Amino acid sequence: MGGTTSQLPKDLLSEYQELTFLTKQEILLAHKRFSDFTREGRNSPSPRVPMEKILTLPELKSNPFRERICQVFSTSDVKDGSLTFEDFLDLLSAFSDSATLEIKSHYAFRIFDFDDDGTLDGGDLEKLVNCLTGDTDDTRLTQEEMRQLISNILEESDIDKDGTVNLSEFQHVISRSPDFVSSFKIVL
């Protein structure tokens, strides 16, 4: 991996185009931005960029879910949130313009599932609300408000009344929202 600007070979580019929702321009732009991170360490053919560097991207820097996003799309064995270029493309593909509602809702569910147990229970919902409102003491909801909010959410979306929101219930709520697809977007 010699030169300063490594070009994407054409067959790789078409493969990426077929396997993700990104257009050619978007893939090339992603490659350019990703190479900025890997410029220092050109040791392995598919370098893995640590989470801290990914979080310096302006599109992710202020997102309250940035760490969860990195962890969800990361395929590393040690669960440190580091991303290869293909993981990065996965991320951008799920957040792209042409991704389907199913893909977006699937990944949204995984992002909100803070303890990775496959359902959104009370603890997950509380962490989610704290991310949305701000996590400092003066921006959090009070205990009472949080309790009321979580019970309202569970009442609305927990159809089978097991105390947690699973993936299908989540997707059912999302499908009723007309703005979700347009707000669940990150474009470089």
Add this chain to the structure above:
Amino acid sequence: MELTGLNRTDSATAGQGYYSAGQSLRLRRLSSRVSNQNATPHFDWGSSREGGEDGNEEEPQNVRELPMPFGLRKAVRQVQQMRIPVASRRMRQSRALKRFSAEAKNALALVTLWRRAIHQIGGHFGGGVQSYFVFLRFLVVLNFLSFLLIAAFVLIPGIVFHSLDLSSSVPQLPNSTNITGKEECMVYDPNPGALTVFYTYFLDLLSGTGFMEYSYMFYGYYNNTLVVANGFSYNIPLAYLLTASFYFIFCFICIIVRMGGVARVAVTTGGGAARSYSMMVFTGWDYGLQGDRATKLKKNNIRYQLQVDLEEERIKLKTQSQTLLQTVGLYSLRAFLNLVVIGLIIGAFFGITLATRYSQETDKTQNGILDLLLEYLPSIVITASNFVVPFLCDQIALLEKHSPSTTIILALLRAVFLRLVSLGVLLATLWLNITCNSKPDECIPCGYNYGQYQCWETRVGQEMYRLALFDFLTTIAVLILVEFPRRMVVDNCSWKLIKWVGRQEFLVPPNVLGLVYAQTVVWTGTLFCPLLPLVNTIKLIIIFYCKKVTLFHNCRPATKTFRSTSSNIVFFLVLMFGWILATTVLIYSIAELHPSFGCGPFRFSSTMWSTIPNSFQGLSNTTQEFLRYVGSQAFSIPLFIFSCVLLCYVAAVASVYGKSVALLRTQLQLEGRDKQFLVKQIEELTQKLGIPKHDRDPMVLSHGGAPWEQQQDGHS
């Protein structure tokens, strides 16, 4: 082959997350039997392919839609490709088609106007503000295409025929007109003026009089020519009329197509509970926002919304029972306030009527600023009422104590009503003047009010031109005189009151209404001022850049969330109202009013419409027969009945879908209850059979399927 194993139903196995390298191996062993209860969305590696080309065309799309990491998707695609012995022709074609459409979409994205700017706006201010700029872009493209249409069929032939001097100096008469005794009506002296002071050119540019009056800008310059040369015939009056009609139909089709796309989204989502908590929490965040300031404000916004809603719910629970006296009091207050609003609106209409009449009737003798003000008087009154009345309505709405969403809709409807109907009042006043409703004997010689208007179409065109221009000047003036100073005051002055008022907020509904009003003015005026779409295109482009500048420099993000999708429909609906108003005006002018004798392409016709029957004679016999048949009752009544039947069918299908959705929803609930029942039974059974505790963890049981399947999973 079906991707039967592809189930995204239930949750993952406990504690392991969704995917790891080890798990992908395990996935290979699973057969499709256990698919339903099993956790991870997996791909059915082991199933056999059942011929059939119908599955194949879906393959490339489906690989993208698998929610798996990249490496797994690549492996899936390789397996798929290995399975296909021969790429069938249909598959090759579909793949080529998909590649072509992807390239076409790429190319289109490059050509889209202002793509980067709008994306930047969306990133900093959210989807609501972005929808305003997208709407603005739509109007720019619409106006530009309309201008091209008009230029091709009316403007360029007019220029060509004028310069080639093909138009005879004596206007041609259709055979059946009688113009004896009407010579005085044919005098039209637009007064181009020989030597005038320089600044009058500027005043003329603003008011459409003087050198602009007798130019391609207005109706009066086009001639009533029928050019026949070398076997090529071009009938300017017919072209003028047909172009105007086609322009309206073209705009209508564009709006319907755009609205259809937006409405489809709204109907499929069913317009569900707008304020549901789960919706707010799950879909509330806008991932396109960048920057600390924007995200902090969004977080404040979300917290504010949640707290307000929770508070409202608590209050509602407390005051469940309102006394009858209070309810009656509230409703009578609302009725009274509605009457006040109606009174304000009628007052505004009255003011507009007076101003228009005064402006049209007073003689403009001295050229100067005073004349300019007099000519702009109707525009000034309309714009003033458009500022004052909605402001008062907003204050009144605070007293009415509706829920916030109802308040917004009411405010929008009132403002729409005020704006469009005030335009209608202006036009009605002009029309009454032209057809001299109050003094009938003035109209007898010429069929219209010749004393005031030598060429009434040009006057109407000028009035529309002035409205459009004044609207533009007001927007720019507000920007320069209100928004920039406000920001400077807020940033540099540290009084608490000023800080509380804060920076300007970019309110989307009033801005969109401004766009709709301007577009309605353009539609109404195009028949009399053919270059008005071009004026509007230039005006909208300048407004885009000015609004962008003021947005980034002076405004703060909205504190109230603005639902972009449902409001998009409202914008297009309001645009349709404007279109309907303009169409009414068009039909009335074409069918009823007598064109001027002294100017324009329709002199000597009794109405503008009569050009069409006259040129009808010129068509061949078969065409005439065909057109007569199409217009007759034998054709139109069956067509009408057929469209009614189609409408009933579509409505029936839609209601059946709605019912099946409700049915499926109840079925989902029942299945949930069944699952709970079964889980309880399993717990009781395992208790009875004495199975050790760690194997009957209820989490695993309820989400991972039956325990024996779980163990098989672990042992394979």
